[in-house]
Amino acid sequence: MRAPGGVLLDVRDVHTHYGSLHVLKGVSYEIREGEIVSLLGGNASGKSTTMKTVLGLVRPTEGTVSFRGQPIHALRTSEIVKRGIAPVPEGRRVFPRMTILENLEMGRYTRRAEPGWADELERVFGLFPLLKERRSQLAGTLSGGEQQMLAIGRALMTQPTLLCMDEPSMGLAPKLVEQVFDIIRAINEQGTTIFVIEQNVNMALSIADRGYVLQMGEVVLAGSAQELLENPLIQKAYLGGA
Amino acid sequence: MSTLDVLVQQVVNGLALGMMYALLALGFTMVYGIIELINFSHFSVFMTGTFVGLVVLELMGVTAVSKSLTGFALVSTLVVLFLATMTTTGLLGVLIERICLRSLRHVAGTAPMITTIGVAFILINAMLLIWGPQAQRFPQLLPNWRWAVGAAEITFKQVVLFVVGLVLMLALSHLVQRTTLGKAMRATAQDADAARMMGIDVDRVVVLTFFLGSALAGAGSLFFGLYYGFTGYYIGYTTGLRAFTSAVLGGIGSIPGAVLGGIFIGLTQSLGGQLLGVKWTDVIIFSLLIVVMVFRPNGLLGARIPQRA
Numbered sequence: 386m387r388a389p390g391g392v393l394l395d396v397r398d399v400h401t402h403y404g405s406l407h408v409l410k411g412v413s414y415e416i417r418e419g420e421i422v423s424l425l426g427g428n429a430s431g432k433s434t435t436m437k438t439v440l441g442l443v444r445p446t447e448g449t450v451s452f453r454g455q456p457i458h459a460l461r462t463s464e465i466v467k468r469g470i471a472p473v474p475e476g477r478r479v480f481p482r483m484t485i486l487e488n489l490e491m492g493r494y495t496r497r498a499e500p501g502w503a504d505e506l507e508r509v510f511g512l513f514p515l516l517k518e519r520r521s522q523l524a525g526t527l528s529g530g531e532q533q534m535l536a537i538g539r540a541l542m543t544q545p546t547l548l549c550m551d552e553p554s555m556g557l558a559p560k561l562v563e564q565v566f567d568i569i570r571a572i573n574e575q576g577t578t579i580f581v582i583e584q585n586v587n588m589a590l591s592i593a594d595r596g597y598v599l600q601m602g603e604v605v606l607a608g609s610a611q612e613l614l615e616n617p618l619i620q621k622a623y624l625g626g627a
Numbered sequence: 628m629s630t631l632d633v634l635v636q637q638v639v640n641g642l643a644l645g646m647m648y649a650l651l652a653l654g655f656t657m658v659y660g661i662i663e664l665i666n667f668s669h670f671s672v673f674m675t676g677t678f679v680g681l682v683v684l685e686l687m688g689v690t691a692v693s694k695s696l697t698g699f700a701l702v703s704t705l706v707v708l709f710l711a712t713m714t715t716t717g718l719l720g721v722l723i724e725r726i727c728l729r730s731l732r733h734v735a736g737t738a739p740m741i742t743t744i745g746v747a748f749i750l751i752n753a754m755l756l757i758w759g760p761q762a763q764r765f766p767q768l769l770p771n772w773r774w775a776v777g778a779a780e781i782t783f784k785q786v787v788l789f790v791v792g793l794v795l796m797l798a799l800s801h802l803v804q805r806t807t808l809g810k811a812m813r814a815t816a817q818d819a820d821a822a823r824m825m826g827i828d829v830d831r832v833v834v835l836t837f838f839l840g841s842a843l844a845g846a847g848s849l850f851f852g853l854y855y856g857f858t859g860y861y862i863g864y865t866t867g868l869r870a871f872t873s874a875v876l877g878g879i880g881s882i883p884g885a886v887l888g889g890i891f892i893g894l895t896q897s898l899g900g901q902l903l904g905v906k907w908t909d910v911i912i913f914s915l916l917i918v919v920m921v922f923r924p925n926g927l928l929g930a931r932i933p934q935r936a
Contacts, residue, residue: 442820442823472824479821480818480821480822487814491810495826
């Protein structure tokens with residue numbers, strides 16, 4: 386395991402409500418520079434809400450979210466993205482009637498006035514040669530796996546410090562899932578910290594440094610990937626082991 | 628006149644009218660594309676625009692009894708007239724969005740749509756109170772030049788309206804297709820949540836959409852005034868409904884669809900009026916709408932690109 390850097394994202398005692406529904410009940414976790422951290426949990430455990438609070442799409446009713454030591458939980462999403470957090474949303478959410486190139490341009494929207502578009506484009510095309518080949522094709526005509534590549538490429542256009550991925554393996558064939566996780570590892574090796582929400586626990590822990598397990602809006606387990614893999618609760622609940 | 632000449636004549640008439648419907652239909656379709664709202668106040672913004680045009684012209688010293696202009700005076704008057712009217716109606720659209728619609732953005736059901744009908748009535752009654760119930764003459768600043776094409780004739784007025792309409796549509800197309808802001812508009816229309824995650828300020832995009840749509844309606848108002856030579860508080864309804872039909876025919880949410888639908892309605896109106904009589908115009912238009920809706924429920928150009936998950 387690499388030596389982790391300083392704390393990048395610090396989430397302290399976050400509560401959220403959807404109307405009268407109490408979704409997150411005091412969630413705390415941290416992500417250090419250079420890490421891959423997995424957030425695991427079943428349906429309705431509050432995983433996606435957790436990510437939305439980081440991105441400013443859901444406001445915590447209590448608690449704080451800090452990025453590089455600065456509180457960000459009251460900022461607009463555009464401001465949070467500008468500071469270096471980029472999302473790969475659940476279900477990919479590429480813009481279907483826009484070309485690949487236009488999708489990538491939207492990924493860089495918050496930095497549209499800054500130079501460096503060509504370099505970032507080349508970097509993303511280097512990672513995903515397929516996107517370069519088909520850059521004028523409408524995103525809606527791509528296959529699920531290709532759309533996932535585009536969604537990741539789009540997020541990388543801002544050169545984020547922290548990449549937040551919500552279920553990148555969802556709906557993909559096993560071979561593609563492996564490919565996506567290889568890419569996640571490669572992006573991490575180039576220096577991007579990664580926060581990944583997954584249902585595919587085995588896969589997620591195979592690339593992660595650490596993980597958190599969320600249940601009913603609370604963190605019930607935390608530890609290194611190895612510890613979690615060996616934990617009997619995880620084995621039983623997610624890996625089908627004894 | 629031979630049948631062919633009559634046909635050519637009515638096509639020429641229909642194209643100029645079609646431009647007006649298209650300009651108005653664009654506002655419906657753009658707002659629907661972004662926030663899925665049928666904005667009935669658009670009818671009244673269009674109607675109000677004709678009065679804004681009257682005021683702008685009066686400020687420039689052009690009244691209903693003025694003679695038509697030529698040369699530089701004509702070009703400069705037209706440029707100022709279009710810019711001032713379009714800016715004013717654009718701002719009116721923004722005002723309507725900010726005051727009446729933004730707070731209802733997340734209200735499900737028909738409340739926002741009903742609100743737009745309410746706004747339409749407010750504008751209609753405001754114009755009625757200010758200008759009275761009688762029709763107002765709209766200054767005819769375009770000279771009455773005409774050219775013969777076979778036995779048909781093209782008027783200068785028609786040429787000007789057609790060219791101005793074309794220029795505005797090309798400008799809009801450039802903005803939406805090529806500029807970053809236009810791309811942000813399309814991204815928001817396709818997936819507002821994802822657009823928000825990219826850091827696109829969706830509220831700003833909505834304001835921009837209302838501004839553009841209402842500004843184009845303002846241009847449409849001037850087309851109406853210049854073409855028909857009058858205006859009144861009641862003109863928004865018929866024209867607005869036909870423009871709305873254009874947007875639906877073309878496929879609501881589709882920008883090229885709105886233009887195509889507008890021209891289609893313009894041609895239907897002039898050709899249908901010629902062949903069956905003017906009193907049948909709306910019967911023909913709405914019958915065609917029903918036929919298209921039965922066989923192509925998404926309109927002529929609506930949702931043709933497959934959207935794989």
